[in-house]
Amino acid sequence: MEQKASFISNFKRPYTRTFLFLGTVVLLSLAFQHFFERKIILNSLSSSSYKINRIITSQDQYEIPIFGASRAQGAFIPDSLGPAFFNYGIDGIRDNVILFFLEQECKKQKKTPYTLLTFELEGYTNAIGDPDSYILNCNNPEVKKLLGNEFKPYYNVPFVKYFGKYESYFKDYLNDRMMLTKYKDKGASIEKNVLTPEKFASLVETRKNTATQFRNDNVLETEFIHLFKNNPDRRFIIIIPPYHPSYFEQYLNYNEAVRFLTYLSTFKNIVVLNYSHLFYPDSCYMNTTHLNYKGAIRFNKVVKDTLQKIMSN
Amino acid sequence: MLFNSFAFLIFFIAVTSIYFILPFRYRWSLLLFASCFFYMFFKPEYILILAFTILIDYYAGIRIAAAGSPGMKRRFLVLSLIANIGILAIFKYYNFINSNITGLANLFGFQNHIPYLKILLPIGLSFHTFQAMSYTIEVYKGNQEPERHFGIYSLYVMFYPQLVAGPIERPQNILHQFHEKKEFDYGRVQAGLRLMLLGFFKKVVIADRLAVYVDSVYGDVAHANSISVALAIVFFAFQIYFDFSGYSDIALGSARVMGYDLMKNFDRPFISRNITEFWRRWHISLSTWFNDYLFTPLVIAKRDWGKGAVVFALLITFLISGLWHGAGWTFLIYGLLHGIAVVFEFLTKKRRLKIQKTIPGVIYNPLSQLLTFTFVAFSWIFFRAESFTKVKMIFRQLFSFHVSFNLTQLSAEKGPLNLLLSFFVIFLVYYIEKLYRSRWVTAFSMIVFFLIIILGKDGTKSFIYFQF
Numbered sequence: 001m002e003q004k005a006s007f008i009s010n011f012k013r014p015y016t017r018t019f020l021f022l023g024t025v026v027l028l029s030l031a032f033q034h035f036f037e038r039k040i041i042l043n044s045l046s047s048s049s050y051k052i053n054r055i056i057t058s059q060d061q062y063e064i065p066i067f068g069a070s071r072a073q074g075a076f077i078p079d080s081l082g083p084a085f086f087n088y089g090i091d092g093i094r095d096n097v098i099l100f101f102l103e104q105e106c107k108k109q110k111k112t113p114y115t116l117l118t119f120e121l122e123g124y125t126n127a128i129g130d131p132d133s134y135i136l137n138c139n140n141p142e143v144k145k146l147l148g149n150e151f152k153p154y155y156n157v158p159f160v161k162y163f164g165k166y167e168s169y170f171k172d173y174l175n176d177r178m179m180l181t182k183y184k185d186k187g188a189s190i191e192k193n194v195l196t197p198e199k200f201a202s203l204v205e206t207r208k209n210t211a212t213q214f215r216n217d218n219v220l221e222t223e224f225i226h227l228f229k230n231n232p233d234r235r236f237i238i239i240i241p242p243y244h245p246s247y248f249e250q251y252l253n254y255n256e257a258v259r260f261l262t263y264l265s266t267f268k269n270i271v272v273l274n275y276s277h278l279f280y281p282d283s284c285y286m287n288t289t290h291l292n293y294k295g296a297i298r299f300n301k302v303v304k305d306t307l308q309k310i311m312s313n
Numbered sequence: 314m315l316f317n318s319f320a321f322l323i324f325f326i327a328v329t330s331i332y333f334i335l336p337f338r339y340r341w342s343l344l345l346f347a348s349c350f351f352y353m354f355f356k357p358e359y360i361l362i363l364a365f366t367i368l369i370d371y372y373a374g375i376r377i378a379a380a381g382s383p384g385m386k387r388r389f390l391v392l393s394l395i396a397n398i399g400i401l402a403i404f405k406y407y408n409f410i411n412s413n414i415t416g417l418a419n420l421f422g423f424q425n426h427i428p429y430l431k432i433l434l435p436i437g438l439s440f441h442t443f444q445a446m447s448y449t450i451e452v453y454k455g456n457q458e459p460e461r462h463f464g465i466y467s468l469y470v471m472f473y474p475q476l477v478a479g480p481i482e483r484p485q486n487i488l489h490q491f492h493e494k495k496e497f498d499y500g501r502v503q504a505g506l507r508l509m510l511l512g513f514f515k516k517v518v519i520a521d522r523l524a525v526y527v528d529s530v531y532g533d534v535a536h537a538n539s540i541s542v543a544l545a546i547v548f549f550a551f552q553i554y555f556d557f558s559g560y561s562d563i564a565l566g567s568a569r570v571m572g573y574d575l576m577k578n579f580d581r582p583f584i585s586r587n588i589t590e591f592w593r594r595w596h597i598s599l600s601t602w603f604n605d606y607l608f609t610p611l612v613i614a615k616r617d618w619g620k621g622a623v624v625f626a627l628l629i630t631f632l633i634s635g636l637w638h639g640a641g642w643t644f645l646i647y648g649l650l651h652g653i654a655v656v657f658e659f660l661t662k663k664r665r666l667k668i669q670k671t672i673p674g675v676i677y678n679p680l681s682q683l684l685t686f687t688f689v690a691f692s693w694i695f696f697r698a699e700s701f702t703k704v705k706m707i708f709r710q711l712f713s714f715h716v717s718f719n720l721t722q723l724s725a726e727k728g729p730l731n732l733l734l735s736f737f738v739i740f741l742v743y744y745i746e747k748l749y750r751s752r753w754v755t756a757f758s759m760i761v762f763f764l765i766i767i768l769g770k771d772g773t774k775s776f777i778y779f780q781f
Binding site: 017021024025028029032152153154159160162163164165166167170171174 | 765766769
C-alpha cells in the first residue's frame with residue numbers, strides 16, 4: 001500500500017511540474033506578445049505592420065490616406081501636405097496590396113472623400129513584399145488571403161508566430177525614434193543621405209542597361225476599375241512621383257502607359273497627376289526611381305499646391 | 314529534414330511518442346522507417362547509396378567473423394572499404410580530381426576529355442560512410458561481434474539523430490543499445506529535451522546570427538575594411554563551433570529522449586592551449602576515428618622511422634582529415650596547416666614545457682589559449698572561403714590596415730543592431746551554458762525558450778557540416 005502511494009506521488013510530481021512549467025510559459029508568452037505588439041509594433045508609425053493594422057482598425061473620418069509602395073513611402077511628407085494626411089506606403093509591395101488598402105478604405109464612413117495613390121509606370125503587378133508585415137493581422141481573412149502561400153501554420157501560435165521577426169520590428173521601432181538615416185513622418189520614411197556622385201553614376205549606368213516596360217496584370221486592372229466605378233462618392237488622386245531621367249532611356253512603351261493613364265482620367269472620380277518627367281538634380285534622388293529627403297521636400301511643395309487646387313474645387 | 318525546422322519539431326514529437334507507445338519488438342522498425350523518412354526528405358534517391366553500402370557492410374561483417382583465415386578476413390574488409398571509399402570517391406572527389414587533371418593537362422598543352430559528373434553530394438555522406446567503415450574494421454579487429462539482425466544493422470548506419478552530421482559512432486557504443494529495451498524515463502526525457510534546447514539556442518540564436526555578418530563580409534570582401542574582415546574571421550570561428558556543436562547537442566538530446574547515449578563530440582574546444590589539445594576537444598568522434606583507424610596504424614607500420622613515423626602519420630592524417638571536409642585545395646591547406654601545427658607541437662613539446670614552467674599560469678594559459686584560437690580562426694579562412702582567390706582577398710583586406718570607423722562598412726551593411734546582437738549572443742552563451750550546468754533546470758528551459766523565439770533567426774539555414 002505504502003509502495004503504491006509513493007509510486008503515485010512519484011508519478012504525479014514531475015508531471016505536475018511539467019504542466020506548471022508549460023502554463024507559466026504560455027502565460028509569459030502571451031504577456032510578452034501583448035506588450036510587444038502594443039509598445040513596439042503599434043508604436044512604429046512607419047512600419048508596414050502598423051500600417052496594415054491601421055488601415056483595418058482606424059476609424060479616423062478626416063484622414064486622407066496615401067497608398068503605394070516605396071515610391072509613395074519615400075516621396076510624400078504628410079506634415080508638409082496637411083494635418084489630415086497619412087502615408088501608408090510600404091516598401092516591396094505592389095498593386096494587389098494597394099488594392100487591399102483601397103478596399104479597406106472604401107469600407108469606411110469618411111467625411112473627406114480624397115484618397116491618394118501612386119501608380120508605377122510598370123503597370124499593375126502583384127507583390128506582397130515582406131510577409132512579416134502581415135503577421136500581426138493574419139487572422140483577418142482578407143490579410144490571410146493576401147498572404148496566400150506565404151502564410152505559415154505557426155502564425156496561428158501566439159508569441160511563436162513572431163519567431164525570428166522580433167528584431168526587425170524592434171529595428172523599425174528604433175528607426176522611428178532615432179531617425180538616424182531616414183526622416184520619419186506619419187508613415188513616411190525618407191532617406192536623408194545623399195549618395196556620392198560615383199555611386200549614383202553607377203546606379204544610373206545600371207538603369208541605362210535595364211529595359212522597362214508598361215504591362216498591366218489584367219485581373220488587377222479589372223479589379224481596380226471595378227473599385228473605382230463602385231465608389232463614385234470617393235475621389236481618387238493617382239500620382240506618379242518623379243523618376244530620374246535615366247529611367248526612361250530603356251523604357252520600351254511609354255505611350256502605352258500614357259494611354260492607360262489618360263483612360264483612368266476619363267473617370268469622374270479620378271484625377272491623374274503625372275510627375276514622372278518632373279526631373280530634379282541628381283542630389284535629390286536616392287536612386288533612379290526614388291527621391292531622397294531633399295527631393296521629397298521639393299516635390300511636396302509642388303504636390304501641395306496642386307492638391308489645394310483640386311480639393312478647393 | 315533540418316533539425317532547425319518546424320517539420321522536424323512535428324517529426325520528433327510524432328516519432329518519440331509512437332516510439333514509447335509501441336511494444337519493444339517493433340521499435341527498431343519504427344526508428345528505421347523514421348530515419349529513412351528523415352533522410353529522404355533531402356533527396357529521396359540517395360537512399361539507394363546508403364542501401365548499397367549497408368548491404369555490402371552487413372554481408373562483409375558476417376563474412377569477416379565467419380572467415381577461417383586472416384587472408385579471407387582481410388579480403389572482406391577490403392571489399393567493405395572499397396565499397397565505402399569508392400562511393401566517397403565517386404560522389405565527393407571525382408569532379409575535384411578530374412578538374413585537377415584538366416588543369417594539369419592544360420598546363421602541358423593537352424586536353425582532358427574525361428566527362429564531369431553532374432551529381433549533388435549526398436547529405437552527410439562522409440559521416441555515414443565513416444561510421445559504416447568503423448563497423449567492419451571493428452569486426453575485423455575482433456572488437457565487435459557482427460550484427461546479424463539486418464534491420465538493427467541498418468539502424469546503426471541510419472539512426473536519424475546522427476545520420477547526417479554525426480557523431481560518427483563506434484559499433485561498440487551504439488549497436489548493443491538497439492537491442493536493449495528502453496523504458497520511458499522522465500529524467501532522461503527532461504535531460505534530452507534540455508540538451509536539445511541548448512542545441513537549438515546555439516544554432517538559431519548564435520550561429521545563424523553570426524552567419525548574417527560573416528556571409529555579408531565574405532560575400533563582399535572588396536568593400537570590407539580590416540576591422541570588419543577581422544570580425545568576420547572571429548565570428549566565423551564562433552559560428553562554426555556553435556553551428557556544429559548545436560547540431561551535436563540536438564542529436565545527442567533527441568537520442569537521449571528515447572534512451573540512447575551517443576558519444577560526446579565537443580568539449581569546450583576554445584579553451585585549448587594548443588592545437589593538439591584542440592583536436593582532442595573538437596569533433597571528437599572524427600578525431601578519434603582518424604586516430605584509431607589511420608594515425609595509429611600508420612605509426613605502427615612505420616615504427617622503424619622513430620619520430621619520423623609520428624611526423625609522417627600526423628601529416629598524412631591531417632591532410633586526409635582536411636580532404637574529408639571537402640574536395641578542394643582550400644580544405645587540403647586547412648588540413649596541412651593543422652598537421653604542421655601539431656607536428657611542431659610534437660617536436661617542441663619538451664622545450665615548450667620548459668618555457669611553461671618559467672611563466673606563471675595566469676599569463677601562460679590565457680596567452681596560449683589566445684594563440685590557439687587565433688591560429689584556428691585563421692585556418693578557418695581556408696575552410697570558409699570558396700577559393701584561393703577569396704582567401705587572397707581576405708588576407709589583402711585584413712593586412713591593408715584600413716581601419717577607418719565607417720559604421721556602414723563596420724556593420725557589413727547589416728546595420729549596427731545586428732553587430733551589437735552578434736557580440737551580445739557570444740557573451741550570452743557563456744551564461745546560458747553555466748545555467749545549463751546548474752540545478753536551475755526550469756529557469757534554464759524557460760529562459761532559453763524565450764531567447765530562441767525572441768533572438769532566433771528564422772529562415773532555416775542549413776548546418777555547415779551537412780555539406781560533408
